Amino acid sequence: MGHSAAVWDYRAATEITKDWNGVEKIVLRSPRGASARVSLHGGQVTSWRNDQGEELLFTSSKAIFKPPKAVRGGIPICFPQFGNCGSLEQHGFARNKIWTVDENPPPLSPNDSHAKSFIDLLLIPSEEDLKCWPHSFEFRLRVSLAADESLALISRIRNVNGKPFSFSFAYHTYLSVSDISEVRIEGLETLDYLDNLCQKERFTEQGDAITFESEVDRVYLGSPNVVAVLDHERKRTYVIRKDGLPDVVVWNPWEKKSKSMVDFGDDEYKQMLCVDGAVIKKPVTLKPVVAEPDFSIHGKWRSAKLKVETERDSGHIRGTRWAQLSTHLTVHLRCKMNAIIGQEQVGFIAGRSIIDNVLWNGVPTKKFRPIRSIRQGCPLSPYLFVLCIEWLGHRFHGSISAGEWNPIRLSRTDPNLLHLFFANDPVIFSQADLFHSGILKVFLSNFCELSGHKVNAQKTNVFFSSGVNESLRSDINIILGFQEVNDLCHYLEVPLFHRRVINSNLDFLVKRVCSRLSSWDAKKLSFAGRVTLA
Numbered sequence: 001m002g003h004s005a006a007v008w009d010y011r012a013a014t015e016i017t018k019d020w021n022g023v024e025k026i027v028l029r030s031p032r033g034a035s036a037r038v039s040l041h042g043g044q045v046t047s048w049r050n051d052q053g054e055e056l057l058f059t060s061s062k063a064i065f066k067p068p069k070a071v072r073g074g075i076p077i078c079f080p081q082f083g084n085c086g087s088l089e090q091h092g093f094a095r096n097k098i099w100t101v102d103e104n105p106p107p108l109s110p111n112d113s114h115a116k117s118f119i120d121l122l123l124i125p126s127e128e129d130l131k132c133w134p135h136s137f138e139f140r141l142r143v144s145l146a147a148d149e150s151l152a153l154i155s156r157i158r159n160v161n162g163k164p165f166s167f168s169f170a171y172h173t174y175l176s177v178s179d180i181s182e183v184r185i186e187g188l189e190t191l192d193y194l195d196n197l198c199q200k201e202r203f204t205e206q207g208d209a210i211t212f213e214s215e216v217d218r219v220y221l222g223s224p225n226v227v228a229v230l231d232h233e234r235k236r237t238y239v240i241r242k243d244g245l246p247d248v249v250v251w252n253p254w255e256k257k258s259k260s261m262v263d264f265g266d267d268e269y270k271q272m273l274c275v276d277g278a279v280i281k282k283p284v285t286l287k288p289v290v291a292e293p294d295f296s297i298h299g300k301w302r303s304a305k306l307k308v309e310t311e312r313d314s315g316h317i318r319g320t321r322w323a324q325l326s327t328h329l330t331v332h333l334r335c336k337m338n339a340i341i342g343q344e345q346v347g348f349i350a351g352r353s354i355i356d357n358v359l360w361n362g363v364p365t366k367k368f369r370p371i372r373s374i375r376q377g378c379p380l381s382p383y384l385f386v387l388c389i390e391w392l393g394h395r396f397h398g399s400i401s402a403g404e405w406n407p408i409r410l411s412r413t414d415p416n417l418l419h420l421f422f423a424n425d426p427v428i429f430s431q432a433d434l435f436h437s438g439i440l441k442v443f444l445s446n447f448c449e450l451s452g453h454k455v456n457a458q459k460t461n462v463f464f465s466s467g468v469n470e471s472l473r474s475d476i477n478i479i480l481g482f483q484e485v486n487d488l489c490h491y492l493e494v495p496l497f498h499r500r501v502i503n504s505n506l507d508f509l510v511k512r513v514c515s516r517l518s519s520w521d522a523k524k525l526s527f528a529g530r531v532t533l534a
């Protein structure tokens with residue numbers, strides 16, 4: 001039986017033991033039975049189990065657990081070099097070294113410790129490391145497991161050298177999947193990537209979502225901070241949140257390469273997928289600091305399980321085509337955008353406000369200062385918004401057709417209840433579970449990335465129906481980050497009813513119509529008008 005998060009002793013939930021090589025490993029446990037195992041060998045997370053005891057990370061049955069060889073699976077840390085793009089050994093040396101438990105780590109934000117079992121590790125270079133990479137550093141790693149079974153890794157790197165140094169980095173995350181052919185990644189579509197299988201040549205992702213049918217070894221550049229990996233067969237979604245990690249590595253060795261790796265089973269490529277938050281294209285340059293570390297990167301993994309069976313229907317083809325069409329248009333418009341829209345224009349470049357400079361037939365106009373706010377005053381603004389929000393609608397419809405989203409219905413014969421969109425006032429209906437909340441968050445985040453809009457978290461409310469229990473509500477609120485309300489009040493001035501509607505609820509409408517009618521002069525109406533009115 002699970003324990004309540006409020007009375008759970010998070011300190012006692014962290015246990016240090018030794019593996020069969022005598023290397024210390026730390027087990028973190030959550031109140032509801034999730035666990036994570038971290039080894040001092042490589043500072044590597046080697047296991048992460050959910051509340052049901054299911055393993056979420058892949059480890060090869062042929063993995064070699066003997067330092068200095070890195071273990072094939074879990075989450076190896078690639079530092080200070082990713083891959084072979086430098087003078088060091090592949091993926092740097094951090095994953096091969098023995099780390100220590102950091103007894104006195106500099107404090108992190110209270111959110112990173114509250115209601116979590118965690119461990120702090122430390123890596124300091126040895127004499128031998130300094131010979132091949134002459135930079136003194138302190139690498140602090142916090143691994144934590146929250147009550148909602150999510151796993152978080154925070155890396156803090158400090159330069160204690162006299163000179164600046166540069167490094168690349170990745171959380172090389174081996175996710176366990178049912179069957180690679182049933183998996184898709186969402187959040188990377190339309191991005192540029194470097195293809196390691198084509199001498200790091202740069203391409204643009206054309207697919208609607210990333211699926212797998214052969215070897216893949218890519219570095220996606222400038223990715224959104226939320227990426228989802230959907231495993232259709234297991235009905236499981238991994239939601240990867242990252243911060244300070246602009247790139248995402250996607251790797252599956254497929255059949256031929258698997259056979260060439262001694263620590264990997266010939267068929268094991270079917271059960272794994274690496275999706276790594278990383279900093280590769282533009283390495284981080286770290287100046288020496290005296291007090292606080294100036295580089296910190298966060299990664300958070302959440303696994304949500306879909307509890308409801310999904311169906312595929314004949315709408316699948318149409319949904320997929322719609323999605324492909326919009327992706328295609330986006331990819332092609334993207335390259336033309338800079339020629340059409342000035343860098344100073346708002347709405348398309350995040351964080352900028354419009355002050356001047358519009359391209360007219362490719363030539364910048366004279367500078368001007370708008371006297372009305374562009375969003376509220378510009379007659380074009382609502383149309384642009386409607387075009388953008390259409391994308392979100394298609395995203396939902398496409399995902400129903402693809403069997404990723406299970407819409408709700410009020411009764412068996414009613415149509416799907418998905419969303420109400422009126423200008424900038426959307427209402428979205430969803431099942432109250434972690435899976436749908438994770439997907440919704442990804443959709444909203446993709447929408448913001450593509451359109452340049454932001455969701456105003458303070459003005460966005462979540463309403464739960466009465467059957468949703470407290471703990472699920474709180475998990476969903478953590479995922480969505482919006483506020484829970486007991487009443488959604490009005491939509492376009494019409495009150496929204498949350499319980500069974502009875503006649504008297506609509507009295508206000510009758511009164512309003514009566515009062516309008518009382519001001520009319522019935523005598524002046526034609527016979528046909530009176531009949532219509534009646």
Ligand SMILES: O=P(O)(O)OC[C@H]1O[C@@H](O)[C@H](O)[C@@H](O)[C@@H]1O
Binds near residue numbers: 090217218249274
């Ligand atoms: O065998 P290693 O060193 O653990 O690397 C495995 C793979 O790691 C991936 O991250 C790289 O993109 C691949 O190129 C590499 O083959």
